[in-house]
Amino acid sequence: MRLTKEDVEHIALLARLHLSEEEKERYGEQLSNILEHVGKLQELDTADVPAMASIVVERSRLRPDEPAAAMPRADLLANAPDASDEQFKVPPVLDGGP
Amino acid sequence: MSGGLHELSAKQALAGLRAGKISSVELTRAYLERIEQHNPRLNAYLYVAAESALQAAAAADKQYAKARRSKGGKLPALLGLPIAVKDVLAVAGMPATCGSRILENFVPSYTATSVQRLLDAGVVVLGKTNTDEFAMGSSTENSAYGVTLNPWDETRVPGGSSGGSAAAVAGRLAPVALGTDTGGSVRQPAAFCGLTGLKTTYGRVSRYGLVAFGSSLDTVGVLARDAADAGLILKVMGGYDPQDATTVEKTPKLEKPSGKSLKGLRIGVPKEYFIEGLSAEVENGVREGIRQLEVLGAKAVPVSLPHTEYALPVYYIIAPAEASANLARFDGVRYGLRVAQDDLIEMFKRSRGAGFGPEVKRRIMIGSYALSAGYYDAYYGQAQKVRALIRRDFDNVFKKVDLIAAPSAPSTAFRIGAHGNDPLEMYLEDVFTLPANLAGVPGLCVCAGFDGQGLPIGLQMLGPHFADERLLAVAAAYQKVTDWHKQAPAL
Numbered sequence: 001m002r003l004t005k006e007d008v009e010h011i012a013l014l015a016r017l018h019l020s021e022e023e024k025e026r027y028g029e030q031l032s033n034i035l036e037h038v039g040k041l042q043e044l045d046t047a048d049v050p051a052m053a054s055i056v057v058e059r060s061r062l063r064p065d066e067p068a069a070a071m072p073r074a075d076l077l078a079n080a081p082d083a084s085d086e087q088f089k090v091p092p093v094l095d096g097g098p
Numbered sequence: 099m100s101g102g103l104h105e106l107s108a109k110q111a112l113a114g115l116r117a118g119k120i121s122s123v124e125l126t127r128a129y130l131e132r133i134e135q136h137n138p139r140l141n142a143y144l145y146v147a148a149e150s151a152l153q154a155a156a157a158a159d160k161q162y163a164k165a166r167r168s169k170g171g172k173l174p175a176l177l178g179l180p181i182a183v184k185d186v187l188a189v190a191g192m193p194a195t196c197g198s199r200i201l202e203n204f205v206p207s208y209t210a211t212s213v214q215r216l217l218d219a220g221v222v223v224l225g226k227t228n229t230d231e232f233a234m235g236s237s238t239e240n241s242a243y244g245v246t247l248n249p250w251d252e253t254r255v256p257g258g259s260s261g262g263s264a265a266a267v268a269g270r271l272a273p274v275a276l277g278t279d280t281g282g283s284v285r286q287p288a289a290f291c292g293l294t295g296l297k298t299t300y301g302r303v304s305r306y307g308l309v310a311f312g313s314s315l316d317t318v319g320v321l322a323r324d325a326a327d328a329g330l331i332l333k334v335m336g337g338y339d340p341q342d343a344t345t346v347e348k349t350p351k352l353e354k355p356s357g358k359s360l361k362g363l364r365i366g367v368p369k370e371y372f373i374e375g376l377s378a379e380v381e382n383g384v385r386e387g388i389r390q391l392e393v394l395g396a397k398a399v400p401v402s403l404p405h406t407e408y409a410l411p412v413y414y415i416i417a418p419a420e421a422s423a424n425l426a427r428f429d430g431v432r433y434g435l436r437v438a439q440d441d442l443i444e445m446f447k448r449s450r451g452a453g454f455g456p457e458v459k460r461r462i463m464i465g466s467y468a469l470s471a472g473y474y475d476a477y478y479g480q481a482q483k484v485r486a487l488i489r490r491d492f493d494n495v496f497k498k499v500d501l502i503a504a505p506s507a508p509s510t511a512f513r514i515g516a517h518g519n520d521p522l523e524m525y526l527e528d529v530f531t532l533p534a535n536l537a538g539v540p541g542l543c544v545c546a547g548f549d550g551q552g553l554p555i556g557l558q559m560l561g562p563h564f565a566d567e568r569l570l571a572v573a574a575a576y577q578k579v580t581d582w583h584k585q586a587p588a589l
Contacts, residue, residue, distance in 0.1 A: 008463075015422060015466040016429070016443070017459055018451030027460060030521055034464055037522060038411040041480050044487070051479055052486035055300055055314055055538035056344050063340040075207035081436035088431055091442045 001039075002032045103128035104270040105586075108179055108327040111273055115158075115178045118166060122155035122178030126222050129180050132271050133224065136589050141246045142256075142265040144185050145193050146225040151180065154222040161220075175334055177220030182272035184263050185226040186233050187318070188307040189213050196309050197229040197241035197259075200434045200453025210307025211342065212276065212318045212335040219334045224272055228262030231455045232425065233283055233311045235259050236527040237517070240457045245514055248290060249587040250553055254511040257287030263321045264291040269589055274322045274331060279541075280312050281413055282507075282531025284319035288543040289506035289556020292585060294573060296320045296328045297531075299564050300538035301346045303332075304339030310424040312417040315535040324583045325544070325573035332566060352561075353500075354568040358575055361395035366499035370406035371530055377509045383555035384505045387546035387576070391503065394575055401499060403491040408484050409533040414525060415468050415481035416536070421458075422465025428453065460521060485536050492537040496562040501572065505530050506543045506556030534560050542569040545582040554582075 003011075008028045012019050019027065073086055082089040103125050106114060114120040130148050137143050158178035165171045183189055186196045188206035195201045209217065217223070230240035238246040238261035246261045248254040249269035256265040260277030264287035267275050277284040279297035288295025296319050303318040310316060318335070322328040338347045355363055367388060372381060388398050430436035430449030437448035454462070468477035495502065507527060517524040534541040539560055546557035561569050577583050 011463045011467045011470070012447075014470060015462045016426075016446040016450055017454070017462065018444075018447035019459075023459070027463060030460060031463060031467070033522055034414060034460075034525075035467070038415055038477070038481075040411045041408060041415075041484055042476070044408065044480075044484055046480060046483035046487070049483040049486050051482035052489060053482065055489065055536075061347065062343060071207060076432070078207070079204055079433040081430055081434070082438075090431055091440055091445055093442055 001035060003028050003035070104132050106273070107323050108273040108330055112176065112179055115162060116173070118162065122158040122222060123152060125178065126151050126155035126180050126224070129224055129272060132269070136269055136271060139247065139252070140249060140265050140269055140271070141244050142227055142262045142269060142271055143182065143225040144195060144228050144243050144262065147192055147223055150191070151222050151224050155180070158220055158222065174218065174220035176216060176330065178222060179220065180222045180224045180273060181216060182224050182227050182263055182266045182275035183213055184260050184275070184277050185229050186278055186309045187213055187276060188309070189223055189226070192223070192226055194226065194309065195243065196233070197231040197243060198453065198455065198458070199242045200428050200450070202435065204433050208307060211304035211339045213307065215335045216331065227260070227266055227275060230259035230261070231458050232309065232421070233259040233278055233280055234421070234457050234461055236282070236286055236524055238262060239514065240455060242455055248511045249589060250292065251511065251551070254513050254553070255290065257290035257507070257511065259283040260321060261287045264288060264293055264295070267291070267293055267321045267323060268587060270586060274320065274327050276331070277319050277321050278308060279317050279319045279535065280315045281417060281535050282528040284321060285531050285541050285543040285556070285558055286507045286527065288321055289554065289558070290511040292545040292554030292582070293543070294322045294325050294328050294545070294583060295543040296332060296566065296570065297534060297541040298332065298336065298566055299540040301344050302349065302540070302564065302566055303336050304342040304345050306339055306341035312420040313424060314420060315417060317535070324577050325570045329567070329570045332570070350564045352565050352568055354571040355575060356571070358578055359395045360391060360572060360575055363396040363501070363572065364499040365391060365396050365398045366401035366495050366502045367398050368401050368403045368406070368495070368502055368504055370403050371504035375508050375526070376505055379549040380505050380507070380509060380555050383547040383549070384503070384557050387544070387557040388503045390580060391572070391576060394579065398503070399499065401495045401502065403495060403533065405484065405487045405491050406533055409488055409536055410525060410529055412481045412484045412488065412536060413528070413532040414464065415477050416485065418461040418465035419468050419478050420465070422462045422469065425458070425462055457521065488533055489537045492533070492539055492562070500561070501565065501569065502560040504558050504560070506558040507531070510549045510551070510553035510555060530558060539563055540566045540569055542573055544573045544576060545585070547582055548585070
């Protein structure tokens, strides 16, 4: 199956990726080739095979829910692209913001 | 001691440190000099922590001196040993770029458990090594910070994604280095650089502080000069960590050979790994390596892993699917690159579009597609089922044999740019290493000779879950009677 330009744009929106026109064309072609290759999986009859959600051999145990020191706020904010009043700053999320 | 200090293996260096024949400052300085001399060309390190390394080395020397004066006291196992760390693992206060522009200025405030345990045991971190962006690639050509050169032939790639770590150890710019292996990223660079590379069992080493790529596949591993060195590192960094729920509380102890003899060891040779596309020289090297294991007393038998040909398509659905979810966190809000926009969604799209390189974008899109409404069952659901079949193949074979021996990669190190235009061609590089990640089993690569151009050939061994120490013991026996692992490139 070949991906159309609309398919690529839809996937890019899902993935929150801005693509140039040239990228759309190139990735459309490359993704189509990769999907064609992975299409090989359809050869196998897996009706009786349970899907494998985890490869952990033993059942993993959750750690006890005990309060512990959090990472220092200042350390975390030091990596933020934009911050003020000890908070991460982003463009308005809801319509009618400032 | 004769020769340069950089010629010592980790084990030898530690013996020298304990005996007071060398100091950690001398040793660390020797590596920093090698780095200064060769790294501008090789590009193995993205960040060199010269100052903090020398401080840590001086502290280690003090501890040795104190123990000597008081004639006793237990010293940490790796006190004063320099190591290199792949740039996808967090070390507090050092950059962690993951080979990506999006994390160019990111400095984590915490340290990965694997690294922390090594630090607690006294290691000196020399710096952070180059990697394909977010560990996606087989050559380091996908790094945003330039390709790493293979010390054996500087026109060739060192393999990837842990290519910086491999080049650092092979070029004697570090005695030993941490890598990570999601689809072969420790074993294939080990093969290309003539090293011993250990991909640990899934659940053996904590991934806390490893920037996640494919969470059901990611493992932390070691690139070393020999099996003994790799074992030293594994022993310290493995084990249960409350911060990673996939680590097991008690590591099962499997039988392993002791000493030189491999008598009674059954080795499976899977026919699906000796296929068209495998170079004749690599095949000869690998078969000669297996013959050598037989000389040591092992018995090689043909086995079959019938679903091997499906490993590549399964991997290129599951790994991108998991990556698309894991990399959703890079949105320009809490860390990393932000391209400022008035609209929030547009900010996400522009930041990610500018911050991620081509291979990462491709994989995020494959993953997003495979997980999207209407395609989930056909792609991701089917891939999970076939993954179960691949896992079953290994379970069946390991009822009959103690380990599997096979090539690590179809060829020796390829030229920079050789797979430039076709992503699928690059994916085929991992065809012999991907199945172990899908099954969660441990794998180890040892150098088994050189091809006509003087490039190292890798022999891969795979074992059942938690057979990491068995693989190391077999490799150690092999390295007692061969000297391929002692060869070093002339820089």
